[in-house]
Amino acid sequence: MISVGYLGKELRRRWSRTLVTALGLAAGVGLVMGIMGVSNGLTAAQNQALSPLSTVGTDVIVTRTVAPASASSSTASPSASPSASTRQPQGGGGFFGPGAGGSSRGGAANQINDLNATDQAALLNANSSILTDLSKLGPAGTAFTHDFFVPGTLITFPDAAVQDVAKVEGVQSAVPGLSLQALRESGTVPALTDTVTTGGQTLTAVARPAPLTDAEQAQVRACIQASGEFTPPAPGSGTRGSGGFPRTGGANSAFTKCLPERYQQYEAQVVVPEQTITRILNPPQTDTQSKTYTVAGVNPSDKTTGLITVDQVVSGSWFTSKPANEILVNTAYASTNGIKAGQTLAINGSNYTVVGLVTPTLTGNISDIYFDLNTLQAVSTNANRVNEVLVKVTKSSNVDAVAAAIQKQLPGAQVLTAKSLANQVTGSLANAQSLANTLGGALAIIILLAAFLIAALLTMSSVAKRVREIGTLRAIGWSRGRVVRQIMAETVGIGIIGAVVGVVVGLGVCGAVDAFGPTLNATTSGLNVGASTVNLFHQSSAASVSQNIHMQALLNPQIVLIGIAAALVGGVIAGTFGGWRASRLAPASALRDLG
């Protein structure tokens, strides 16, 4: 019901008007596509920052991090204090204890003081192996290297929790993970003790005892007389008080025998007993150097879900059927430490074969070395204990509900979803993303409205210039509707041109963003939220991971279609205004003198 030939010729022969209107629409469409592309690119970048969750097929991560003290935490259940030596597998969610619900208050720096008593005890206990008596490593002076494994801020719990999580409705699979901080101490065994020997000397003591009493003198005299060796002087002869002991001849021996006990004692030599004193030196003086790295235990049979997956192996292979002495090494860690697939690494006296190198995608929870879970549990004295449960849900739309159900099942657990992790992405990427989402949307609408307005005004002005032409069409028998449709067809045609040019402009805008766009920074706080920033035992914190992402505008067919649709809508809007204007022109306008 339109004249196609007329339409084409009108657009072609009034090309400047066609072009100006189409370019107006194209500019709007191109800019909007650019904005949407940037927004899309930022979303993709953010997804990339969080991709471990999606690529490992993990929807929910359950951990038990140290919780800040809360009003009720003083009555923590006894089961919430697992100690390294008395760990007992426990059923149910009891080992998660209460107290995790306390809202974090104050800055992170204060949080160690805010830990509830139970958590604090558990954490210190679990991390205490680092204070092992170094003398056990060998005699002083021996060079040593020893790796200590501590859970850092992620408290371990019995792996029975994995089954508990698996039972929650909506959970497709629940896989255990054990992420530990490793502290490599190397140096020489310090002299921890100092031995000192005392005693063994012979001493002669000289003393002056009190004079004999009369009774004692009488007794001595009787004794000597009985022995027949000595005739004592007559009583009162004045010898008393002289204190002189007759010490000559045989009479002397008899005299000695007859002296009272306390006089004999002074004749003895004193021998001081010999003894050895070991002094414990505290603290030990040592040249020990320490290096931290992170390790994780994964179940080799869980190839496609968990902390690391088989498709993240970039060289070598996944664990074999005998994984006990096999490890996977993060490519980043491998390159800084010159580790290659196939070589062996000695850790605490055992040799581990590097079966493969892996690139775990970025999250708050990447490790440098991946062990078989059983092996790591054994070497870190964490038998049957894990500190993460990685959950895949049956329906992705269910993630929040399942997370809530797990939280209910395991009070005290920290249940994180990919979405909640997304909310923890900070840095310029997050800023740009929120800017793109809020400002970008408004800007896109304003730009589109401006483009539509320009197109409408240009069409109205074109109609005004064609008053006599339109009047003539009416005068030779065109109906009002036909004229309006023709105008509409023209502007839609312009819209189509605008769409084509706009898509090209949009591609150009996106290309320009790719070429000249800024580099954005994304910081993922990852798993160890809450008390994560507590940096116990000078370990490097793996809780926060930062990465730089180049700002990119990512176009997809949907955006291109939206751009095309926007241009067509612009054409229809312009045609509506122009057509409305044309419909008001009477056939007699054909005779209007336009000057």
Add this chain to the structure above:
Amino acid sequence: MNETTAKTEGAALLYELHGVERRYLKGAAEVMALRGIDLDIRAGELLSIEGPSGSGKSTLLQLLGALDTPTAGTVHFEGQDLSRAGEKTLTEIRSERIGFIFQQFNLIPTLSAADNVAIAMAPRHVSKSTQRERAADLLSRVGLGERLDHLPSRLSGGEQQRVAIARALANHPEVIVADEPTGNLDTKNAAGVMDLLVGLQSAGDVTLIIATHDPEVARHASRQIRMRDGRIAKHATVA
């Protein structure tokens, strides 16, 4: 009271105008372009309308051409009251029954001569090929068989007006209403266009109503009307 020529005597009444007034609002001022016109036009007539500029010739032709309706009085066309007719009826009459020719030619500048003729057939249920054929046929009838693809800008004034005549004839109208068709033409071209129009009328194809200043044109007319200040000042029948 209405005089008729011998030639058209007894022919059917094509137009009947009674007390026709056309008032324009020019800002606050009111202009009475027509102040009570009574006029009958019979089929086959060649009616010339003379009068000074501003006397209301164009206004009267717009009413006859169904481009406009009177503010008072009635315009009957073949018994149908155009002053009460709806938009759809007027459009149909303009399309099928009446061909209008303008002083300024009023060709669509972006369309070729052939296309300008063809778009008049667009509202009719006529195939594109028939439209093209008929356009070519009509253009060769007005002497432009070699100019089908020329844009108006490449045609002389006389040629443009011939295209306009071909366009007016496109849907076999009963009436051709021409508002000073030679007003923008030189004498030679004016004569050619006039001969063409008069030829159509004398062949018996159409009724021709022409507003003109040209005394030559009036000579061809079977009836002459002279207008002044929106009224018919003089009514004469040429023998």
